[in-house]
Amino acid sequence: MAVSMETFAQWKNTTLEKxxxxxxxxxxxxxxxxxxxxxSQERFFTTSSCSGRIVLMDGPPEGGVVQKKDCRWLFIxxxxxxxEDLVSALSRSSGEAVLKFEAFVLHVQCxxxxxxxxxxxxxxxxxxxxxxxxxxxxxxxxxxxxSTHGLEVPLSHGGKLLVGAEYVHFxxxxxxxxxxxxxxRIHRSVRCPLPGRLKNSTASETLLRFFQxxxxxxxxxxxxxxxxxxxxxxxxxxxxxxxxxxxxxxxQQSQTHAERDEEDSCSLDDCLDLFS
Amino acid sequence: MAVSMETFAQWKNTTLEKxxxxxxxxxxxxxxxxxxxxxSQERFFTTSSCSGRIVLMDGPPEGGVVQKKDCRWLFIxxxxxxxEDLVSALSRSSGEAVLKFEAFVLHVQCxxxxxxxxxxxxxxxxxxxxxxxxxxxxxxxxxxxxSTHGLEVPLSHGGKLLVGAEYVHFxxxxxxxxxxxxxxRIHRSVRCPLPGRLKNSTASETLLRFFQxxxxxxxxxxxxxxxxxxxxxxxxxxxxxxxxxxxxxxxQQSQTHAERDEEDSCSLDDCLDLFS
Numbered sequence: 001m002a003v004s005m006e007t008f009a010q011w012k013n014t015t016l017e018k019x020x021x022x023x024x025x026x027x028x029x030x031x032x033x034x035x036x037x038x039x040s041q042e043r044f045f046t047t048s049s050c051s052g053r054i055v056l057m058d059g060p061p062e063g064g065v066v067q068k069k070d071c072r073w074l075f076i077x078x079x080x081x082x083x084e085d086l087v088s089a090l091s092r093s094s095g096e097a098v099l100k101f102e103a104f105v106l107h108v109q110c111x112x113x114x115x116x117x118x119x120x121x122x123x124x125x126x127x128x129x130x131x132x133x134x135x136x137x138x139x140x141x142x143x144x145x146x147s148t149h150g151l152e153v154p155l156s157h158g159g160k161l162l163v164g165a166e167y168v169h170f171x172x173x174x175x176x177x178x179x180x181x182x183x184x185r186i187h188r189s190v191r192c193p194l195p196g197r198l199k200n201s202t203a204s205e206t207l208l209r210f211f212q213x214x215x216x217x218x219x220x221x222x223x224x225x226x227x228x229x230x231x232x233x234x235x236x237x238x239x240x241x242x243x244x245x246x247x248x249x250x251x252q253q254s255q256t257h258a259e260r261d262e263e264d265s266c267s268l269d270d271c272l273d274l275f276s
Numbered sequence: 277m278a279v280s281m282e283t284f285a286q287w288k289n290t291t292l293e294k295x296x297x298x299x300x301x302x303x304x305x306x307x308x309x310x311x312x313x314x315x316s317q318e319r320f321f322t323t324s325s326c327s328g329r330i331v332l333m334d335g336p337p338e339g340g341v342v343q344k345k346d347c348r349w350l351f352i353x354x355x356x357x358x359x360e361d362l363v364s365a366l367s368r369s370s371g372e373a374v375l376k377f378e379a380f381v382l383h384v385q386c387x388x389x390x391x392x393x394x395x396x397x398x399x400x401x402x403x404x405x406x407x408x409x410x411x412x413x414x415x416x417x418x419x420x421x422x423s424t425h426g427l428e429v430p431l432s433h434g435g436k437l438l439v440g441a442e443y444v445h446f447x448x449x450x451x452x453x454x455x456x457x458x459x460x461r462i463h464r465s466v467r468c469p470l471p472g473r474l475k476n477s478t479a480s481e482t483l484l485r486f487f488q489x490x491x492x493x494x495x496x497x498x499x500x501x502x503x504x505x506x507x508x509x510x511x512x513x514x515x516x517x518x519x520x521x522x523x524x525x526x527x528q529q530s531q532t533h534a535e536r537d538e539e540d541s542c543s544l545d546d547c548l549d550l551f552s
Contacts, residue, residue, distance in 0.1 A: 133409040154447065
């Protein structure tokens with residue numbers, strides 16, 4: 001069902017040639033290495049990315065449907081921020097201000113379904129548990145990398161601040177912690193387990209990160225996913241990739257209400273115990 | 277790449293025969309009609325569902341990796357709740373209490389990729405924009421229905437409440453509003469547009485809901501998705517289904533950082549302007 005590689009390459013060229021229409025006008029520095037790694041492979045190209053951000057939005061006073069044009073940006077930061085800046089931004093609220101931490105988001109178009117499956121495994125194993133595929137009837141396959149790691153705190157009503165500066169300071173710390181953990185998930189190397197140790201790894205050993213796992217997976221695909229142009233796969237690398245899939249299968253089994261209870265809600269600050 | 281219908285039917289029987297392992301021990305009443313509709317079709321079965329809930333979790337004091345076993349449930353409600361009950365539950369916090377609103381979640385195993393695509397279109401068009409597919413190498417195709425509609429508010433630190441009762445009252449109202457909107461998205465009929473009117477519908481006319489769109493889509497699939505066992509499709513129904521796909525294609529085009537800005541962040545309380 002995959003389109004030809006020629007068609008895919010045309011889509012890729014068209015997309016990457018477009019000017020970045022984002023508010024920032026460029027790929028976020030902290031996501032650049034992931035974006036570059038993916039775009040260097042002919043079977044992938046990225047269509048959007050955001051490394052993560054802390055935002056303060058001012059919505060209109062209650063009473064009707066929220067329209068995009070009625071919202072105002074009071075504050076935005078792609079790095080950890082200072083509570084003084086948030087307090088200052090909050091003073092400009094005239095409606096319903098909401099503080100949000102939004103984690104890393106990445107959309108990747110993939111040539112074949114197998115390519116998207118591989119990327120999905122990598123994303124879920126890196127802690128981006130709300131990742132998923134979109135498959136269009138025209139053959140476009142998009143993998144969206146999404147986290148469950150968020151923060152969404154309403155702070156004002158009718159322009160009136162509902163909390164004290166001390167609480168805003170506390171929230172700033174929380175948002176900054178989530179930002180740092182988000183960055184670690186994207187690219188930092190923290191006790192990355194050796195191939196073959198994944199199955200019995202402890203919670204602290206599961207600090208697997210998207211970039212490392214992606215690098216490993218792209219160069220060590222299991223036999224039935226491997227392409228002619230890929231480098232030779234060593235037995236150790238095969239085990240590494242097989243472990244990625246084992247974990248994924250484990251996660252797919254018997255998803256229940258109870259599982260949501262345990263995994264989504266208990267992981268208040270962190271999902272580091274994802275595979276423990 | 278789909279497994280045989282016999283294999284799929286076996287998986288379905290095995291899954292549906294299992295006792296519901298959820299905390300509640302049953303399918304949530306408010307999601308039951310959606311679950312029943314899907315399970316009545318041979319090409320689908322649900323593997324988990326939660327109609328939406330307001331929860332108050334108490335995490336351990338800061339300083340380490342959060343482990344599931346260290347978290348406590350202080351409060352849970354699948355219906356709108358009273359702020360007095362939240363204040364009372366908060367008084368039992370001894371660590372880091374966090375109030376969350378978690379929207380409708382549904383996992384559906386689908387026979388063919390086309391079945392999952394149809395369901396994905398329905399979900400996104402109903403406002404569940406973080407929905408996505410998971411495809412395993414063994415041929416299991418899961419569609420996860422997920423919302424962007426949340427709330428996640430840290431409220432205590434080391435057991436000490438950081439906000440006043442008035443703010444908890446305000447948050448309760450916000451959580452209850454989100455719960456009501458969530459229920460409307462799942463199943464209520466609010467000015468559901470007539471077939472053929474989708475394209476030019478206004479914001480208020482886009483209050484399309486999962487159940488209605490699902491019902492319409494299942495009985496009115498477009499020609500290339502239609503199955504022998506499906507009822508005959510009228511031209512009006514075809515237009516309805518075609519509109520579902522048009523909207524989805526529109527959403528898939530040029531996903532950029534700017535789009536996240538406009539869609540995710542501006543829709544503070546609501547995503548009712550999703551297609552406007």
